[in-house]
Amino acid sequence: MTAVLECVGLTRRFGERVAVDAVSLRVEPGETYGLLGPNGAGKSTTIRMVCGLLAADSGIVTVAGRTMAPGSAARADVGYVPQDVALYPDLSARENLRFFGRMYGLRGPTLAARVAEVLDLVGLADRGGERVESFSGGMKRRLNIGAGLLHRPRLLVLDEPTVGVDPQSRHAILDSVRTFGAAGMAVLYTTHYMEEAERICDRVGIIDRGKLVAEGTPRDLVAMVAERDRVEVAASGDLTAFAAACARLDGVDSADTTDGQVHLVTADGRALLPAVLAVAERGGIGVRSAQVVEPDLETVFLHLTGTALRE
Amino acid sequence: MTILIIAAKDLRQRLRDKSAIVLGFLAPVAIAWLMSAAFGGVGGFHLEAAVVDQDGGDIAAAFTAMLADDDLADLVTLHPVSGVDDARAKLADGEVSAVFVLPAGFSAAVRGTAAVPVTVLGTVDEPVARQVGVAVAEAFVARFNAVRLSVVTALAAGADPATVADLAAEAARLDLPEYLVDTPIGSRQLSAISYFGPGMGIFFAMFAIGFTARGYHAEREAGTLDRLLAAPVRRGSVLAGKSLAAFAYAMASLTTMAVVTTLVFDAYWGPLPAAAALIAAMALAMAALTALVISLTRNQRQAEGLASMLTFGLVLLGGNFVFVSVAPAALRGLALFTPNGWALRGFTDLATGAPATAALLPVAAIVGFAAATAVIATAATRWRRP
Numbered sequence: 001m002t003a004v005l006e007c008v009g010l011t012r013r014f015g016e017r018v019a020v021d022a023v024s025l026r027v028e029p030g031e032t033y034g035l036l037g038p039n040g041a042g043k044s045t046t047i048r049m050v051c052g053l054l055a056a057d058s059g060i061v062t063v064a065g066r067t068m069a070p071g072s073a074a075r076a077d078v079g080y081v082p083q084d085v086a087l088y089p090d091l092s093a094r095e096n097l098r099f100f101g102r103m104y105g106l107r108g109p110t111l112a113a114r115v116a117e118v119l120d121l122v123g124l125a126d127r128g129g130e131r132v133e134s135f136s137g138g139m140k141r142r143l144n145i146g147a148g149l150l151h152r153p154r155l156l157v158l159d160e161p162t163v164g165v166d167p168q169s170r171h172a173i174l175d176s177v178r179t180f181g182a183a184g185m186a187v188l189y190t191t192h193y194m195e196e197a198e199r200i201c202d203r204v205g206i207i208d209r210g211k212l213v214a215e216g217t218p219r220d221l222v223a224m225v226a227e228r229d230r231v232e233v234a235a236s237g238d239l240t241a242f243a244a245a246c247a248r249l250d251g252v253d254s255a256d257t258t259d260g261q262v263h264l265v266t267a268d269g270r271a272l273l274p275a276v277l278a279v280a281e282r283g284g285i286g287v288r289s290a291q292v293v294e295p296d297l298e299t300v301f302l303h304l305t306g307t308a309l310r311e
Numbered sequence: 312m313t314i315l316i317i318a319a320k321d322l323r324q325r326l327r328d329k330s331a332i333v334l335g336f337l338a339p340v341a342i343a344w345l346m347s348a349a350f351g352g353v354g355g356f357h358l359e360a361a362v363v364d365q366d367g368g369d370i371a372a373a374f375t376a377m378l379a380d381d382d383l384a385d386l387v388t389l390h391p392v393s394g395v396d397d398a399r400a401k402l403a404d405g406e407v408s409a410v411f412v413l414p415a416g417f418s419a420a421v422r423g424t425a426a427v428p429v430t431v432l433g434t435v436d437e438p439v440a441r442q443v444g445v446a447v448a449e450a451f452v453a454r455f456n457a458v459r460l461s462v463v464t465a466l467a468a469g470a471d472p473a474t475v476a477d478l479a480a481e482a483a484r485l486d487l488p489e490y491l492v493d494t495p496i497g498s499r500q501l502s503a504i505s506y507f508g509p510g511m512g513i514f515f516a517m518f519a520i521g522f523t524a525r526g527y528h529a530e531r532e533a534g535t536l537d538r539l540l541a542a543p544v545r546r547g548s549v550l551a552g553k554s555l556a557a558f559a560y561a562m563a564s565l566t567t568m569a570v571v572t573t574l575v576f577d578a579y580w581g582p583l584p585a586a587a588a589l590i591a592a593m594a595l596a597m598a599a600l601t602a603l604v605i606s607l608t609r610n611q612r613q614a615e616g617l618a619s620m621l622t623f624g625l626v627l628l629g630g631n632f633v634f635v636s637v638a639p640a641a642l643r644g645l646a647l648f649t650p651n652g653w654a655l656r657g658f659t660d661l662a663t664g665a666p667a668t669a670a671l672l673p674v675a676a677i678v679g680f681a682a683a684t685a686v687i688a689t690a691a692t693r694w695r696r697p
Binding site: 048051052053070071073075076078080082083084085086087088090091095099100102103104105147 | 313316320323324327328533534535537538539540541542543544545546
């Protein structure tokens with residue numbers, strides 16, 4: 001099958017820093033590909049090169065058989081949904097959609113029909129004449145996605161579309177993304193929420209420090225750490241020192257701390273727990289809870305990169 | 312087509328922004344009216360004067376007749392007074408602003424050697440009137456002294472003292488050569504509103520540079536610029552669309568200014584084609600300056616700073632706030648390095664009655680400035696790697 005999106009050896013530097021380092025990936029028609037990584041991992045830079053917003057230092061991006069670069073005609077095949085709500089607040093929803101539709105060459109009755117269709121799709125058919133500034137956050141997010149669908153792109157690129165979204169809107173967005181994939185559209189979806197990747201992505205690429213460190217279906221990736229447990233310790237005190245002390249324990253593959261928790265990957269979580277609690281007691285760490293979690297993408301990420309996903 | 316769509320979208324947003332409406336359409340009319348009211352007195356000066364003739368001779372009568380002459384009717388109005396005390400009372404009441412006291416012996420002195428001073432009375436409230444009065448008296452006395460000098464010289468050379476009166480009359484008939492001749496391009500008098508109308512119109516229209524450039528960077532920060540550039544749209548088209556919006560805004564603002572000041576304040580911007588060409592050229596220069604500011608800056612703050620520096624630098628050098636004709640020579644020279652300086656020069660020539668062709672050189676200079684600015688903006692845009 002011909003890939004809608006193919007990246008080969010994609011690299012981009014900012015000064016001495018390598019933001020994206022030889023990333024290669026393919027997204028097939030009807031496939032939803034999740035690019036999973038923490039903030040600063042290189043997801044947005046990769047997406048900007050895929051959308052022709054940023055030039056690659058080396059490597060090639062091909063969209064529907066056409067080479068993508070800033071200014072290239074291949075942009076017509078891509079629908080881009082930025083992380084922030086990229087709409088004009090002082091224009092109405094319909095005016096926003098008309099404007100962006102025209103930018104993709106839609107005119108006349110075709111444009112009017114597509115605008116009506118998208119407003120209906122995002123549940124704003126009865127609010128089309130209202131200014132975007134009067135919308136709730138969830139409505140803006142839905143319209144933000146709708147603006148990327150106007151021209152029926154072959155590849156839809158969503159850059160963390162659920163950041164800062166309430167749970168109800170988040171569910172609606174994830175459901176609609178699944179619909180796009182089912183309709184045959186290729187979807188590239190970046191997130192740092194592993195449960196989103198598990199829920200909607202056919203395949204997931206894990207990116208860390210600019211490198212694609214693993215790729216596969218969520219099931220395949222979890223299978224990589226099937227013999228591993230993740231231990232999560234919610235505690236207070238010097239958690240960085242606590243995580244470092246835990247990392248020195250026998251059988252601990254990796255340890256990291258985030259959001260008031262210490263995350264450990266080990267072969268046998270239950271066996272490790274007494275030693276972890278002993279370390280906490282010696283270090284004056286107040287442990288609120290400790291649990292052994294079944295392997296998931298979070299475990300995979302921690303195992304592969306040594307850092308927790310939600311930084 | 313894309314450029315037009317982007318410009319139309321920007322203008323739609325601009326029209327929904329009340330501050331842009333105030334800055335572009337209401338403020339320039341109000342400020343131009345205020346400035347013409349403040350400076351209009353210079354062009355329309357009128358002296359309310361009185362003469363106290365204590366001499367009663369023919370020379371004193373000639374001085375009074377000179378001030379009452381029809382040629383000076385627009386400049387001087389003479390009020391009758393019965394004496395110095397009456398004149399002082401009228402000065403105190405503000406009925407007159409300058410009083411000439413011609414002392415006894417004033418006429419006879421033309422035939423003798425003794426100097427007879429003319430006194431000019433004024434009030435501290437109207438220093439300009441007093442200065443004008445002194446200048447008028449000095450000019451007359453200078454001519455009077457020239458006649459005296461001629462007579463004394465003739466007598467010293469052996470002329471018959473019995474012919475003094477004839478000699479004095481002969482000398483008085485000789486006109487002094489005029490070394491300083493005012494040769495304006497046109498024939499009309501420049502009214503303050505005809506100068507400050509275009510001046511303030513251009514100044515406020517230049518705010519379009521700042522808020523259009525800020526708008527571009529606001530789009531970058533909001534992500535809509537990325538969304539635009541992710542569509543099959545060239546970066547240059549976005550820049551051109553923004554600049555076109557600035558052009559249209561400046562055109563609308565200056566045209567409104569011209570129509571309102573003409574209809575309401577009796578300003579004269581010149582023949583329609585010439586004034587329209589100057590307005591269009593100036594709007595073009597503002598569009599090019601907008602592109603320059605966008606291309607040289609990276610965020611809203613930088614854009615605001617650079618646009619403010621350009622706007623205030625250009626209007627100060629170009630003479631939007633002062634009559635360039637009375638500015639020092641250096642400033643007049645610097646004004647010709649600015650598009651607004653050329654525009655004001657063009658509008659001034661047209662407003663003083665020059666033919667429409669007088670706008671050709673200013674229009675060419677402004678278009679040249681716009682072209683050079685656009686070239687720099689394009690180079691700066693291309694130089695930046697995406």
